[in-house]
Amino acid sequence: MSTVKLSIITPEKVVYDGEASMVTVRTIDGDRGFLAEHQPLVTGLDIGQIKIKNNDQERILASSTGYIEVRPEEISILVDTAEYSDEIDVDRAKSAKERAEKRLSKDNSSINSKRAEIALKKAMNRLKVSKGKNFE
Known part of the structure; x- marks a missing residue:
C-alpha cells in the first residue's frame, strides 16, 4: 500500500513526522479517513482521535480542535493538543x-x-x- 507524508503539529511540538498508509480523524463533519493521493481538502477538526495506520502498525492519539490540510502527497494536522495513549x-x-x-x-x-x-x-x-x- 502506498504511503503519504504526515505531520501532526501542536503549539508545543511536532508530535508526528513520518509516513502513513491511512489517517483517520474526527472532522467537524464526522469521521473521515485519508489515503495517499487524496484530493486536496482543508477542514476543521473536532475534539476526537487521530488514527495513524502504517502498514500493520496503528497508533491512536487523543486530540483537540484544529485543522487538517490534505494534499495528494502530504497531510498536515495542526491541533491545540495531541497525545498518544501512553x-x-x-x-x-x-x-x-x-x-x-x-x-x-x-x-x-x-x-x-x-x-x-x-x-x-x-x-x-x-x-x-x-x-x-x-x-x-
Whole structure:
C-alpha cells in the first residue's frame, strides 16, 4: 500500500513526522479517513482521535480542535493538543472529567457551561484513548 507524508503539529511540538498508509480523524463533519493521493481538502477538526495506520502498525492519539490540510502527497494536522495513549495522565483526565461534571450540574452562565462541556468532552476523549478505545 502506498504511503503519504504526515505531520501532526501542536503549539508545543511536532508530535508526528513520518509516513502513513491511512489517517483517520474526527472532522467537524464526522469521521473521515485519508489515503495517499487524496484530493486536496482543508477542514476543521473536532475534539476526537487521530488514527495513524502504517502498514500493520496503528497508533491512536487523543486530540483537540484544529485543522487538517490534505494534499495528494502530504497531510498536515495542526491541533491545540495531541497525545498518544501512553502519554495521557489518567488521574488528571479523571479529575478534569469530575470538575467538568460538577460545573455542569450547577446552574451557571452559558459561557461557563459551554467551557465545562468542552472540558468534559476533552477529558472523556483522553480517557477513551488511554484505554485503547477508538472512534466510539
